[in-house]
Amino acid sequence: xxxxxxxxxxxxxxxxxxxxxxxxxxxxxxxxxxxxxxxxxxxxxxxxxxxxxxxxxxxxxxxxxxxxxxxxxxxxxxxxxxxxxxxxxxxxxxxxxxxxxxxxxxxxxxxxxxxxxxxxxxxxxxxxxxxxxxxxxxxxxxxxxxxxxxxxxxxxxxxxxxxxxxxxxxxxxxxxxxxxxxxxxxxxxxxxxxxxxxxxxxxxxxxxxxxxxxxxxxxxxxxxxxxxxxxxxxxxxxxxxxxxxxxxxxxxxxxxxxxxxxxxxxxxxxxxxxxxxxxxxxxxxxxxxxxxxxxxxxxxxxxxxxxxxxxxxxxxxxxxxxxxxxxxxxxxxxxxxxxxxxxxxxxxxxxxxxxxxxxxxxxxxxxxxxxxxxxxxxxxxxxxxxxxxxxxxxxxxxxxxxxxxxxxxxxxxxxxxxxxxxxxxx
Amino acid sequence: xxxxxxxxxxxxxxxxxxxxxxxxxxxxxxxxxxxxxxxxxxxxxxxxxxxxxxxxxxxxxxxxxxxxxxxxxxxxxxxxxxxxxxxxxxxxxxxxxxxxxxxxxxxxxxxxxxxxxxxxxxxxxxxxxxxxxxxxxxxxxxxxxxxxxxxxxxxxxxxxxxxxxxx
Numbered sequence: 001x002x003x004x005x006x007x008x009x010x011x012x013x014x015x016x017x018x019x020x021x022x023x024x025x026x027x028x029x030x031x032x033x034x035x036x037x038x039x040x041x042x043x044x045x046x047x048x049x050x051x052x053x054x055x056x057x058x059x060x061x062x063x064x065x066x067x068x069x070x071x072x073x074x075x076x077x078x079x080x081x082x083x084x085x086x087x088x089x090x091x092x093x094x095x096x097x098x099x100x101x102x103x104x105x106x107x108x109x110x111x112x113x114x115x116x117x118x119x120x121x122x123x124x125x126x127x128x129x130x131x132x133x134x135x136x137x138x139x140x141x142x143x144x145x146x147x148x149x150x151x152x153x154x155x156x157x158x159x160x161x162x163x164x165x166x167x168x169x170x171x172x173x174x175x176x177x178x179x180x181x182x183x184x185x186x187x188x189x190x191x192x193x194x195x196x197x198x199x200x201x202x203x204x205x206x207x208x209x210x211x212x213x214x215x216x217x218x219x220x221x222x223x224x225x226x227x228x229x230x231x232x233x234x235x236x237x238x239x240x241x242x243x244x245x246x247x248x249x250x251x252x253x254x255x256x257x258x259x260x261x262x263x264x265x266x267x268x269x270x271x272x273x274x275x276x277x278x279x280x281x282x283x284x285x286x287x288x289x290x291x292x293x294x295x296x297x298x299x300x301x302x303x304x305x306x307x308x309x310x311x312x313x314x315x316x317x318x319x320x321x322x323x324x325x326x327x328x329x330x331x332x333x334x335x336x337x338x339x340x341x342x343x344x345x346x347x348x349x350x351x352x353x354x355x356x357x358x359x360x361x362x363x364x365x366x367x368x369x370x371x372x373x374x375x376x377x378x379x380x381x382x383x384x385x386x387x388x389x390x391x392x393x394x395x396x397x398x399x400x401x402x403x404x405x406x407x408x409x410x411x412x413x414x415x416x417x418x419x420x421x422x423x424x425x426x
Numbered sequence: 427x428x429x430x431x432x433x434x435x436x437x438x439x440x441x442x443x444x445x446x447x448x449x450x451x452x453x454x455x456x457x458x459x460x461x462x463x464x465x466x467x468x469x470x471x472x473x474x475x476x477x478x479x480x481x482x483x484x485x486x487x488x489x490x491x492x493x494x495x496x497x498x499x500x501x502x503x504x505x506x507x508x509x510x511x512x513x514x515x516x517x518x519x520x521x522x523x524x525x526x527x528x529x530x531x532x533x534x535x536x537x538x539x540x541x542x543x544x545x546x547x548x549x550x551x552x553x554x555x556x557x558x559x560x561x562x563x564x565x566x567x568x569x570x571x572x573x574x575x576x577x578x579x580x581x582x583x584x585x586x587x588x589x590x591x592x593x
Contacts, residue, residue, distance in 0.1 A: 110471040119474050165588035188554055203543045205549065211499070211585050215563045218516050241571060304546035308521040327520075350519045351584045373519065373561035390557040390584075409557035412587045417553055 026348070033065040039076070042066035042094065046230035049242050050274055050301070051098075051102055054078055055416065058108065060089030065076065069097040069227035072274035072303040073323060079107035079129065086112070093117035093134070093146070093202050099224035100303040101344060103324040105129065110160045116165065117146035118220050123303075123366070125151045125327045125345050130160035137164025137183035143198040148216035152189070153346050154385075155372045156425070160210050168212060171388045174423045175199070189387055190420035225250045225308060242269040244296070247277030261285050261296060272299035277306035279326070281314040303327075312349070315361065317341065333357070342367035342384065349373065352390050360394075366404060368425050374410075376400070385421055465496060471584050472577045474512070474567050477591040478493050481556070483539075483549065494542045495549050495555065501502040502533040506577065509569035517582050519562045528570065538586050556586035 038045070038061040039055040047053060047070040055062035060078035070076070076098070078089045089112045090104060093413035096119040098104060104121070106113045109129035116134030121127060123154045139147035149163055156165060162180040169175055173187040177192035181217050184207055187193055191204040198204050223335040229248030234241045241248075245267045246256040258265040262285055273296060275281075281304075283295040295302065295317040304326040306312050312334030314326065322345035326389035328335060334349045335358040341347070341371040343364040349357040350373020357371070360378035365371055376382075383404030391410035405421040440494040478501070485495040506512075513526040514534055539555035570575040581591050 016458065131442070188551055191559060207540050207542075209496075209540050209555075211536050211538045211559050212514050213483075213562055215559075217520050218523050218525075218563075221521040221525070222521040224519070225523070251524055347494055350518060350561040351517055351582055352587065355582065361563040389561045390586075407552045407554070411556070412560070412589065413551050419554060 007109075008239075022237070039064055041069065044069070044228050044231050046227045046234065046241075048072045048230070048274065050303075051076065056092065057081060060086040060112075061135070062090040062092075063088040065091045065094035065164055066093045067224045067227050068092050071098065071100040071102075071123075072276075072305065073100055073301040074098045074102045074104070076104045077107045079105075079110045082110075089113070092114065093119065094378070095220055095224050096134070097121065097220075097227070098294065099123045099125075099223075100325040100327070102126070102303065105355070111159065114150070118148040118216075120148065120216060120219050120223070122151060122153050122171070123327065123348070124154040124323070124344050124370075126156045127151065128157065128159045129159045131162065133157065133163045134165050134170045136162060136180075137166065139166050140224065143213065146253055148213070148220055150186075150212075150216050150219075153348070153372070153387075154344065154368050155187075155426075160179045166208065168208060168216075170387075171372070171387060172368075172385065172421050181205065186212060188419075189389070189409075190405075190421040207247075222252060222308065229307075239269040240267075243271035243273070244268040244275040245415060250307075252308050256312075257306075259304075266355075273295060273302035273304070275302070275304040277308075278311040279304045279314065280311055282316045283314070300324065315339065318362075319346070321367070335359075337361035337363060337378065339363040339365065341365050342369060344368045345370070346370045348420040350390070353392065389419070391416055415416075436568055438522070440525045442520075456568055464553050472506050473593050474503045474506055474569055474577065474580045475592060477567065477580055477583055477593075478502050479589050480533075485549075487545070488542070491545045492542065493545045495540065495552075497539040497549070499538040499559070499587075500533060501583055503567055504534050504578070506569040507570055508565050510572065511537040511551075511570040513568050513570055513576065514530075514565050515567075515579070517566065524587055525528075533567065534567075538587065558586075560584040560586035578591060579588070 007046050010016045017299040042065045045068040051070045051074040052074045055078040060081050061196040062078050090106050090418045091114050093116040100123045102121050103126045111130030113266045114132045116364045134149035139145045147166045154172050155169045156174040158177040158257040160178045161175040164183045167181045168185045168186040170189040174192045181197050184210045185205045187205050193199050193204050229250035233248045245261050249256050252309045259275045260280040260285050286297050289361045300320050301323045314336050319340040323344045324341045326347045337359050352373050353375050359376040362379045365383045366384035366424050369382045370387045372389045374388045374391045380393050380400050382402045386402045386406045388408045392414050407419040410416045460544050480500050482498045486492050509530050511530050513528050515526045538559045541550050542552040564582040567580045568581040
């Protein structure tokens with residue numbers, strides 16, 4: 001069928017638009033990143049400038065694959081190089097992500113660390129020397145290889161421990177030295193798995209379910225998109241991925257936005273913290289003698305990452321220790337009153353409560369604690385190294401305080417049950 | 427839908443409280459945009475109705491007074507007139523890929539918790555697993571109509587939660 005000249009003209013015009021766009025994508029999004037701290041890095045990967053990559057002489061070398069995302073204030077320590085040298089002492093496979101304030105430390109025992117493909121190391125997690133994650137084991141029938149594996153918020157993988165492909169370690173759980181979490185197993189939150197019998201038994205670990213695979217696949221997809229987005233952004237303007245700045249343009253969030261600090265949208269690339277995207281905070285930018293709020297003026301390794309598209313609202317931050325992570329969801333919202341945040345604590349939104357994770361004023365989150373997908377009123381306290389998930393702490397007075405070393409899990413009717421966190425972070 | 431936010435400063439001790447109040451006020455107004463739909467489709471019709479999520483336990487007896495059990499989360503909704511399929515999208519605690527899965531049925535079921543333990547312990551750690559699922563995974567649904575048109579997304583429903591949503 002003969003087509004009219006108007007159609008051909010339209011097609012030509014479309015090509016004029018899409019071909020250069022494709023060329024730009026190829027140029028910016030899929031270039032090979034330069035070596036950072038002597039870590040060889042694959043195509044379209046991104047290492048946040050605040051990440052501490054201690055690889056290469058005088059340390060051992062590291063090798064990261066393609067589409068890897070290493071988030072703000074992650075620390076990767078390859079350990080001291082021996083006389084013979086050691087190539088690829090820390091390896092991270094394609095499509096993996098090492099999230100905010102994590103520690104990958106091969107200097108512990110000076111043993112290599114292998115992180116395979118499609119591995120998620122969530123905020124605040126620790127992986128020590130000799131550990132292998134997602135490099136051994138098998139994917140179940142019907143699940144393509146490589147299949148994902150997961151280490152949750154503030155969890156720890158001890159020396160020589162193994163988390164196989166298609167295995168999970170839940171938030172604030174620990175896998176002890178030399179223990180293997182086999183494919184299809186999931187360590188429950190707060191559990192400390194110290195023997196192989198515990199790892200293979202049914203008290204501390206359970207079988208994974210299809211919902212877990214859905215979750216992991218989505219997280220991988222999101223973080224690959226972030227790796228591409230940040231890499232493209234850095235290629236255009238290296239200063240745009242520093243300090244207080246825009247979120248990358250991704251299919252998750254097509255609109256780059258700036259944080260709003262004390263009522264003003266602004267980019268401050270030289271700020272020592274990372275505040276990204278549409279995060280809005282009441283804190284002043286500079287410290288003020290009459291006001292102890294210092295969230296942005298002092299180097300605190302603060303990662304406030306609203307890079308998935310929707311704003312979150314932070315009331316005055318009273319005290320903020322180091323390595324605190326705030327992370328926002330694609331579909332809203334983190335709405336926080338005034339609060340105090342302990343070292344390595346994590347404030348993370350989820351999908352409950354109409355997708356609003358919220359706190360009242362004078363909220364306190366302890367060291368290494370995780371407030372996840374929950375709701376709290378005024379004066380709520382979450383103790384050291386505790387996890388609150390899916391709870392409405394405003395529902396009853398006795399719920400307002402979560403003791404230290406506690407996993408508080410709530411049912412849909414908000415009846416709750418506390419489980420112990422079985423280990424202590426040094 | 428606008429959202430009301432109250433950001434109250436912690437101390438209110440000094441003259442800076444006035445400044446903080448002003449900042450909070452500005453933030454409150456600026457938040458009004460938060461609930462605007464972020465998708466490209468702004469079609470007003472139709473929205474799937476009457477979403478109901480339930481939990482279904484299946485328990486199998488094992489030797490030595492043990493049980494193996496699974497809990498399935500099931501989401502159903504009223505059939506939408508003129509819909510020839512439905513699309514489901516997963517939302518996670520780390521965002522959403524935007525990918526959708528299409529199906530013709532008006533129910534979706536997925537295993538959300540499992541265990542094997544002594545019969546006397548009941549469904550051990552079921553609540554802990556469901557709380558984790560509801561924190562990390564949710565679904566929303568829309569109808570697929572003729573001519574490739576799609577309805578609006580439903581509100582999201584957390585996996586593991588038992589709810590009745592009638593938007």
